[in-house]
Amino acid sequence: MNQYEIAVLYHPDLEVDLTKAEERVTKIVTDNGGKITATDNWGKRKLAYGIAGNEHAIYVFYTVELPGTSVAKVESTLNITDEVIRFLITRPDLRAIAKAEAAKAVKAEQAAKRGERDDHSDDDTKDEKEES
Numbered sequence: 433m434n435q436y437e438i439a440v441l442y443h444p445d446l447e448v449d450l451t452k453a454e455e456r457v458t459k460i461v462t463d464n465g466g467k468i469t470a471t472d473n474w475g476k477r478k479l480a481y482g483i484a485g486n487e488h489a490i491y492v493f494y495t496v497e498l499p500g501t502s503v504a505k506v507e508s509t510l511n512i513t514d515e516v517i518r519f520l521i522t523r524p525d526l527r528a529i530a531k532a533e534a535a536k537a538v539k540a541e542q543a544a545k546r547g548e549r550d551d552h553s554d555d556d557t558k559d560e561k562e563e564s
Contacts, residue, residue: 433466433497434523440510441489441518447476450490453515457494460509466498483517 438457446453454471461468474491483489498506503521510519 434500435469435526436496436498436503437522437524438494438496438506439520439522440492440494440516441479441483442492442515443517444476444486444488444490446515447490450492454492456513456515457492457510460506460513461494461496461498464498464502464505464509466496466502466506468494468496470495486517489517 438461440457442450442453450473458468472493472495474493476488476490478488479486507519507521510516
């Protein structure tokens with residue numbers, strides 16, 4: 433099973449009842465031997481350019497575990513699904529993601545150390561001001 437990210441742009445009229453469309457995409461993935469591990473709904477946003485006469489779309493991102501042989505089947509099924517305006521299936525670079533998270537952790541650790549030093553230096557200056 434490979435990990436994929438699927439970005440789906442839903443028709444903007446589905447904003448009120450998006451659950452049926454999401455269930456349909458979930459069924460498409462599960463019917464092809466996959467499993468959705470995470471969902472990130474960005475809501476209704478303006479498109480960079482009009483698609484099929486629509487100026488807005490509902491952006492939903494799925495993280496999916498799917499066999500490599502099923503990707504073409506999922507693409508062809510999403511292609512004919514009425515609720516979906518556009519979609520994109522990508523394979524994330526897990527090494528780059530891990531590297532970025534490690535760098536973020538190091539940066540946070542350095543910021544915490546700087547924060548501790550700043551707190552102590554503020555205490556020292558307060559003591560000096562009180563003494564004078």
